[in-house]
Amino acid sequence: MTQENTPDPAADGNDALLALAVDAVEELKGESVQILDVHELTTIADHMVICSGRSARHVKRMGETVITNAKQAGLSPRVEGLEQGEWVLIDLNGVMVHIMQPVARAYYQLEKLWDMDAAGAENQSAH
Template structure:
């Protein structure tokens, strides 16, 4: 499945269950692990779990088996790995604590790291 289709699938699944503050991070220039990260907040651990399960269910309906799901029913953070798109669903407090948006924005790209290593920095 194309990255744009995965992104749409994930966002639609989150919006269906009223996820809060959905953000999209293009990390394709920062890592080879994934292209996009979708970050969303839930209002309770039950809501976080339901949001993540919605993403998994929509993926399966599209004949896509998620590569992995980390976190459980009483978690304040659940990660759904769809390959080119990784979905993070968190409680607002957890999201604020880990601040993935800032963390990924501050990282040097793979190219910048390679250039730094080549020049001995």
């Protein structure tokens, strides 16, 4: 990735953070990349990026790439789970990046947890 393609998080706020995260996971062929807009549901982040890696090594490498790109952009990301490589969580202060192995992703189903539109529709149809 060249310097011209690296978004400036200070310039565009969370859109630049989101682009930084998505570019990093797509650069290393992250699978089933999902972007969730959660700004109305929580104060911990405006967006969540969820993707899968094929192995612990792939998950770790994608996490390292997100971290490196964030640091190059002047950020200090908070990171959990990088050593284990099953589920890496990277907090970019406005964008949360979840990089998971397929088994962990299927088990935790974060997309369903944060999809309040679907949950609301289920609750309305139950009444």
